Amino acid sequence: MKRNQSNRLIRHLPLALLLAGMACNSTQPGSGSEAVTTAKVSYRDLNKNGRMDPYEDRSQPIEARVNDLLSQMTLQEKAGMMFIYGTFINDDGTIVKKPDTKGMAARLPTAGESITGKYMNHFNFWEAPDTRALAMGYNAIQQEAENTRLGIPVTIASDPRNHFSESIFSMAASGFSQWCEPLGLAAIGDEELTRQFADIARQEYIAVGLREALHPQVDLATEPRWARIGGTFGEDAQLSARMAKAYILGFQAEELGPNSVACMTKHFSGGGPQKEGLDPHFEFQKGQVYPGNNFDYHLIPFEAAFEANTAAIMPYYGVPVDQTDENVAFAYNKAIITGLLRDKYKYDGVVCTDWGLITDVNMGTTIWPARAWGVEHLSEEDRVKKIVDAGVDQFGGESVPELVVKLVQDGKLTEARIDESVRRLLRQKFQLGLFDNPYVDVENAVKVLSNPAFKAAGEASQRRAMTLLKNDTQVLPLQQGRLKLYVKNVDPKVAAQYGTVVDNPKEADMAIIRLKAPWYPVETKNPFAKSFHHGDLDFKGKEKEEILQLLKTVPTVVDIYLDRPAVIPEISQNAKALLADFGASDTAVMDVIFGVAKPEGNLPFELPSSMEAVRNQKEDVPYDSKDPLYKFGYGLRYQ
Incomplete structure (x- = not known):
């Protein structure tokens, strides 16, 4: 097909002009502007060969x-398509390394380097700039991809960004609406609200170019010491299944399309039952165990995800001890990926490993070994082969496509097998409409992420999720403006809007204290591991004494943030009122305490009565500790 002069000019238009034209046509990815127009049809000449x-x-x-x-x-x-790795965008929206580039960005290759040098087109962000810069940088990444031989667009993935969160797996909000955490959605238990949350998050993601959600996390919190409970929907399989289905439908709709965000549901086949709660990110983990023979219970939320047509699945790091013919981690385990996921459940979507299963990470003071549990003895090349042979399509957090190339060239993998995985990955890009228009409208992104209705909905969820556990003599709600308040771990400026703040608890009518569920770092040289909320669930020593002293000095309302269960019998006994939150601002908490809003939550997991009860419960069985302080599903209401 012979192109005329105007067609050649259109194909080579500068990015700024191309984006301006797209803004006139549409603000939604997938409906956008084409680079070549003939008498009959418009298209993007991605391989630059002059024909469609x-x-x-x-x-x-x-x-x-x-x-x-x-x-x-x-x-x-x-091979490049089979890897997803981190990248960065600078605060000014550029994607190049600068002399003053610091933090994680300084350790990562630029998107351009990965695209042109490694043929990669899947990336994820950790740190992200403000909305305008994020959208600008995303467009710059897509321009890099469009300039390649075939013009294959980039898919950007992200961990959750919409929660008022303490979790290291929930990214800084950076302009996104701030909702309660998934545990809070489960505490509310409203499928329509969960779907509304996901739909709003979907709109915000699409506006800035995030097209794959590395969530939901539908693991069951049956082991109360596990460090990653905060990202789950709790310990009940049926509740988690209802939340998971609504969540995925909100992000993807009934069918994956140009207005969808693809969900990568994790961590198959359920990462909750970790021995002693020790997370398999790290070598000190002790395996995933099933003393209650309850393996199938953990599959129930994934079955709901399959019903909702989740676009992708992520297996976890752990070893399902004695559940298959070999004790190797899930992504290496053919019985799990091919036998269970592919064959039993007939799943033909993308399967992507969790991050970092192939290569070790030099952290300066220590080496963080690859999460190749059970196959530590294998070379990096053989690890890749075993994962592909297990039935996995993509490697998360890795950037070694040359190993796939070598395996094929050496006859250890067939190109036909590689094609199976690439076909799934390409299909998803086409379904998302990325080949037709991968760019975003920067001004629209700013507008969407500043939507006051979205912000208000998120803030309302923080209040609704709050769970009232104790309310002696119906002390709550307090009367606004009439009390002298002593506050701890609450912004005094916020508290002053509800009463008179005093510095001495003995002068107060009422004290309000905010706590966080206790945790104790594992002894390790790995700084990342030290940030995981491992260890016992009870307050100890001086910290506990100071809390109880306050509770005995003045009538006290206690609010405790629960990213996993807490063992708090003495605090519960001595508090005048006790609330749990699942990600909430000081204002949200004070609004509930003073009756501006009402607590609507019910516990998504039980609160054990002692650490002895915690140690005696079974890691794979829900709500099975002896004589829990508060049972699963417990929650009071205001009269």
Whole structure:
């Protein structure tokens, strides 16, 4: 096909002009502007050959487009697609390294380096700038991808960004609406609200170019010491299943399309039952255990995710001890990935490992070993082979596509097997509409992420999720403006809006204290491991004495943030009122205490009565500790 002069000019328009044209046409990815216009049809000439290939033709069925592009890809391009790695965007929206680049960005390659040097087109962010810079940087990354031989667009993935959170796995909000954590959604138990949350988060994600959610986390919190409970929906399989399905439908809709965010549901087949709660991110973990023979219980939320057509699945790091024919981690385990996930559940979506299963990480003072549990003896190359042979499509947090290339060239993997995985990954990109328009409208992004209705909905969820556990003599709600208040771990400026703040608890009518569920770092040289909330669930020593002293000095309302269960029998006994929150601002907490809003939550897990009871319960069984202080589902209401 011979192009005219205007077509050649359109194909080479500068990015700024191209984006301006897209802004006039649409603000939604997938509906955008094409680089070439003929008398009959418009298209993006991604491979720059002057004609419309089937993969560039949006009128073609997706499978035809996948087949055409796959036939044009080199082995190196296919291998690059099988890896997802971190990247960064600077505060000014650029994506290049600068002399003053610091933090994680300084340790990461630029997106351009990974795209051109490694043929990669899947990335995730940890740190992110403000909305405008984030959208600008995303467009710059897509421009880098468009300039490659085949113009394959980039998919950007992210951990949760919409929670008022203490979790290291929930990214800084950076302009996104701030909701309660998933535990809070489970505490509210309203499927319509969970779907509304996901739909709003979807709109915010799409506005800035985030097209894959590395969530929901549907593991069951049956081991109360586990450090990652905060990202779950609690310990009940049926409640988690209801929340998971609503969540995925909110992000993806009934069918994955140009207005969807693809969900990567994790961590198959359920990461909750860790021995002693020690997380398998780290070598001190002791395996995933099933003393209650309750393996199948942990599959129930994933079955709901399959019903909702989750676009991707992530297995966890742990070893399901004595559950299969070999004690190796889930992503290496063919019985889990092929036998259970692919064959039993007929799952044909993308399967991506959790981050860092192949290569060790030099952390300066220590080496963080690859999470190759059970196969530590294998070389990096053989680890890749075993994961692919198990049935996995993509490697999270890794950037070694050359190992896949070598395995094929050496005859240890077939290119046909690589094609299976690349086909799934390409299909998802086409379904999301990325080939037709991967760019975002920067001004629209700013508008969407400043939507006051979205902000208000998130803030309301923080209040609704609060769970009233004790209310002696119906002391709550307090009367606003009439009391002298002593506050601890509450912003005095916020508290002053509700009463007169005093510095001495003995002068107060009422004290209000905010606590966080206790945790105790594992002894390790790994600084990342030290930030995980491991260890016992009870307050100890001086900290406990100071809390109880306050409770005995003045009538006290206690609010405790629960990112996992806490053992607090003495605090409960001595508090005048006790509330649990699952991610809430000081204002949200004070609004509930003073009756501006009402607590609507019910506990998504039980609160054990002692550490002895915790140690005696079974890691894989829900709500099974002896004589719990507060049972699963408990929650009072105001009269």
